[in-house]
Amino acid sequence: MTPVTHIAALKSYPFKRLDKSVVAALRKHADIEVQGTIARRANTLIRLFECFCDITNIDISYTYLSSSNFIKTVEEFIGALSSGELVDLPRQNTYQLIRVLALTLESLKSDIPSLLVHKWSPDLPDRFSHRWEAKKRFLDTDACLYWSGWMATSREGKEIHLRIPLLWNSHGKDFACMIFDAYKRHFEKQARPLLTIPNTFITYLAEDPIKWPAETFFDPLRVEDFFKEFMRDHFFDCHKRGLNINSKLKEWGTFINNIHQAFIDTGLWAAPFSLSLPKPYIRPGVSSAKTHIKISEDGTQVQTKLLTEVPLQYTDEQAIELLFNDVKKDISIVRAWAEYFTTDLYQRSVRRLELAKHGVCQTGGNSERSLDEIGLNNLCATFESIEYCDLVDQKNTQVKLFGFEQKYTLAQLLGLPTVNTLYPFMLLLACEHPEITPTFLTQFTLYDKAGRLVGFTKSGEGYQLMGYKRRRGKYLAQQKIQLTNKATYLVKQLIEITAPLRSYCRKIGDDNWRYLFLTCGKGFGKPRISKAPSWSTSTISSQRSVRSAKDKFIEILKEFDKPHAEEDAIRFMRRVSLSTLRASRAVEIYLETQSVDAMAKALGHKNYSTALLSNYLPEPILAFFQTRWIRIFQKAFICEAMKSSPHLLRAASFETIEDLHQFLSNHRLRDIPRHLSNPSNESSQIDSNDGHVLISIDVGILTALLSLEKAVKLSPTPKQVNGLARYWSQISQLISNEINKGADPLLQEHLDTARLHADPNRMMRMIHATPS
Numbered sequence: 001m002t003p004v005t006h007i008a009a010l011k012s013y014p015f016k017r018l019d020k021s022v023v024a025a026l027r028k029h030a031d032i033e034v035q036g037t038i039a040r041r042a043n044t045l046i047r048l049f050e051c052f053c054d055i056t057n058i059d060i061s062y063t064y065l066s067s068s069n070f071i072k073t074v075e076e077f078i079g080a081l082s083s084g085e086l087v088d089l090p091r092q093n094t095y096q097l098i099r100v101l102a103l104t105l106e107s108l109k110s111d112i113p114s115l116l117v118h119k120w121s122p123d124l125p126d127r128f129s130h131r132w133e134a135k136k137r138f139l140d141t142d143a144c145l146y147w148s149g150w151m152a153t154s155r156e157g158k159e160i161h162l163r164i165p166l167l168w169n170s171h172g173k174d175f176a177c178m179i180f181d182a183y184k185r186h187f188e189k190q191a192r193p194l195l196t197i198p199n200t201f202i203t204y205l206a207e208d209p210i211k212w213p214a215e216t217f218f219d220p221l222r223v224e225d226f227f228k229e230f231m232r233d234h235f236f237d238c239h240k241r242g243l244n245i246n247s248k249l250k251e252w253g254t255f256i257n258n259i260h261q262a263f264i265d266t267g268l269w270a271a272p273f274s275l276s277l278p279k280p281y282i283r284p285g286v287s288s289a290k291t292h293i294k295i296s297e298d299g300t301q302v303q304t305k306l307l308t309e310v311p312l313q314y315t316d317e318q319a320i321e322l323l324f325n326d327v328k329k330d331i332s333i334v335r336a337w338a339e340y341f342t343t344d345l346y347q348r349s350v351r352r353l354e355l356a357k358h359g360v361c362q363t364g365g366n367s368e369r370s371l372d373e374i375g376l377n378n379l380c381a382t383f384e385s386i387e388y389c390d391l392v393d394q395k396n397t398q399v400k401l402f403g404f405e406q407k408y409t410l411a412q413l414l415g416l417p418t419v420n421t422l423y424p425f426m427l428l429l430a431c432e433h434p435e436i437t438p439t440f441l442t443q444f445t446l447y448d449k450a451g452r453l454v455g456f457t458k459s460g461e462g463y464q465l466m467g468y469k470r471r472r473g474k475y476l477a478q479q480k481i482q483l484t485n486k487a488t489y490l491v492k493q494l495i496e497i498t499a500p501l502r503s504y505c506r507k508i509g510d511d512n513w514r515y516l517f518l519t520c521g522k523g524f525g526k527p528r529i530s531k532a533p534s535w536s537t538s539t540i541s542s543q544r545s546v547r548s549a550k551d552k553f554i555e556i557l558k559e560f561d562k563p564h565a566e567e568d569a570i571r572f573m574r575r576v577s578l579s580t581l582r583a584s585r586a587v588e589i590y591l592e593t594q595s596v597d598a599m600a601k602a603l604g605h606k607n608y609s610t611a612l613l614s615n616y617l618p619e620p621i622l623a624f625f626q627t628r629w630i631r632i633f634q635k636a637f638i639c640e641a642m643k644s645s646p647h648l649l650r651a652a653s654f655e656t657i658e659d660l661h662q663f664l665s666n667h668r669l670r671d672i673p674r675h676l677s678n679p680s681n682e683s684s685q686i687d688s689n690d691g692h693v694l695i696s697i698d699v700g701i702l703t704a705l706l707s708l709e710k711a712v713k714l715s716p717t718p719k720q721v722n723g724l725a726r727y728w729s730q731i732s733q734l735i736s737n738e739i740n741k742g743a744d745p746l747l748q749e750h751l752d753t754a755r756l757h758a759d760p761n762r763m764m765r766m767i768h769a770t771p772s
Contacts, residue, residue, distance in 0.1 A: 003086060021062040167179055167206050197255045218269065307575055308327050332719070349497045443515075464481060536574065553569040699753050699754055708732060736751065
């Protein structure tokens with residue numbers, strides 16, 4: 001019997017047994033007495049105490065604290081925690097909770113002198129087992145069910161905690177259990193179920209049980225009324241909070257479909273007379289460019305599909321700068337950061353094996369010794385000579401062998417994959433192969449259940465990853481990825497780094513041994529499948545591993561000549577994810593190939609979709625492509641030279657990149673005028689340009705373009721070349737290639753003249769200047 005199976009679910013439970021004054025007093029004195037990371041366990045402790053009082057039918061008022069019965073309740077609670085039968089936690093976590101309890105009550109005694117307390121001592125957790133043994137025979141079985149956590153699991157093992165306790169208190173046990181059972185069965189069939197709106201629905205329903213009793217959902221009229229009102233209030237709230245309505249419309253549609261499948265189609269609820277619950281109309285073809293929008297700190301609307309935030313009011317020139325500079329630079333920043341941490345972890349892993357050869361295995365007696373006193377080589381030798389299972393959550397064994405150093409620090413020194421340290425590997429693999437999705441990585445299995453290596457195999461062209469992209473459907477889900485040499489090396493490093501954890505899992509029969517990405521948590525924990533983290537401002541500030549990641553980002557942002565204050569690094573980190581990196585790489589591939597087919601292939605799409613570009617490009621950039629860019633790269637060129645001076649470059653004396661950009665823009669692509677292409681004004685279904693574009697070019701313009709192209713190629717600091725310069729450099733290459741492929745001697749002559757007078761030195765200063 002373990003009522004509390006998931007600590008994370010405790011926050012969904014309101015306080016019923018502990019009076020508000022008692023909760024406030026416990027929180028106040030926990031904050032006073034307990035410092036550091038252990039202080040965060042105080043809230044968990046108070047909610048576990050609420051659970052204990054509920055399953056044992058005890059109400060705790062403020063006056064009850066000074067009674068002689070309270071100390072007996074505390075002793076029973078300590079016995080329950082220590083037994084592991086109230087909540088299953090690692091032993092050292094249980095000890096910390098009991099220590100927090102003892103210190104908090106000692107502090108509370110200053111407000112309640114008659115309060116009886118037990119002072120903290122290492123033997124306190126084990127002194128009251130008999131109290132719990134006597135008490136547990138009389139537990140409230142309904143209360144034990146109430147505190148069970150209400151966790152549903154998706155087809156791919158994703159856990160969803162539903163706020164069923166709110167419904168239990170508002171609508172009763174039977175109705176709450178019916179909602180949970182239906183959702184649980186439905187979620188088991190889904191790979192990626194909705195996580196947020198089902199709990200929003202439960203909270204909304206629980207807030208007004210008088211207006212919306214359980215009978216509401218057995219009445220065709222009332223059930224429709226409820227969802228109309230819920231929809232209205234939900235979208236008013238989304239608007240008030242500044243959330244993206246297009247995204248919420250899609251989410252609502254999925255939610256309503258789920259409600260139909262789980263409750264109405266199964267006959268649990270009445271079907272509305274209209275046969276469908278309310279669902280706002282969604283315009284077809286709403287792209288990701290419209291659903292990844294947020295308000296930045298300065299009040300500007302920005303699109304967040306890429307690593308690079310794109311303000312929605314960007315002009316063409318700004319879009320050029322963004323495309324050719326910021327997108328590529330931001331990808332390079334993430335790549336440089338990830339390469340540093342992957343190399344660092346692998347080197348520490350290799351170092352452990354090397355140092356172990358020159359160390360002496362420790363057998364104990366190190367609890368009072370520091371790391372320097374024991375010696376890192378001896379620690380490495382000890383780790384290699386014992387079983388990992390001897391260290392898993394065994395604080396005493398760790399201290400006896402490795403000294404009093406914190407387990408996170410020890411795991412880092414030994415090169416073990418602690419929490420989040422495999423994330424850089426995920427980023428680099430996605431960078432090398434954008435077809436790799438987050439779930440492809442986190443669910444990637446090296447071995448099948450028979451123990452055969454099936455996920456990472458050698459082929460005639462190198463190595464392949466064999467995984468699954470579930471969103472492609474049942475028959476297309478299997479995905480083979482031919483790895484680059486760099487990606488192959490990364491996978492081999494991962495296998496080496498995770499070897500101790502994989503051996504442990506295999507020995508104890510834990511199926512996690514088959515997975516590639518394994519982590520030992522904060523050090524010597526039970527191996528679990530590593531997830532891609534979501535960096536928020538709070539986690540960046542509070543978690544040690546993330547703080548070190550932030551410091552490295554500051555260093556790399558400075559190297560790439562980007563704003564690099566701490567707040568800049570935090571803003572950048574919050575944008576980093578596997579999804580935004582894939583989207584940015586998709587745009588980069590399109591820029592390099594000018595091919596939507598190549599982009600689709602790189603993303604692992606089975607078929608080309610006309611909406612692909614709009615899914616990955618923000619509106620400003622998409623509009624830019626649809627005007628200038630697509631005409632340049634998807635139509636052939638007909639170049640007509642105009643006589644002019646090859647010395648125009650010297651005569652013009654361009655001072656800034658904007659001056660040059662304005663000049664070249666004024667002589668940019670020109671469609672054939674209508675009065676020339678169709679002098680008779682006849683209607684025709686044929687494009688007057690016959691799929692071609694006319695570019696107005698003279699020797700002077702060619703000279704300017706070639707000078708700029710050479711300057712970009714010869715730049716001593718290519719990372720600092722601005723986007724406008726990169727843009728016109730690529731235009732120059734395309735025009736030169738088109739002339740060289742042609743057979744017009746006059747065009748060849750003009751190109752040769754321009755090459756003769758091209759002067760990259762005149763452009764060198766401009767290409768490194770930041771456009772104003």
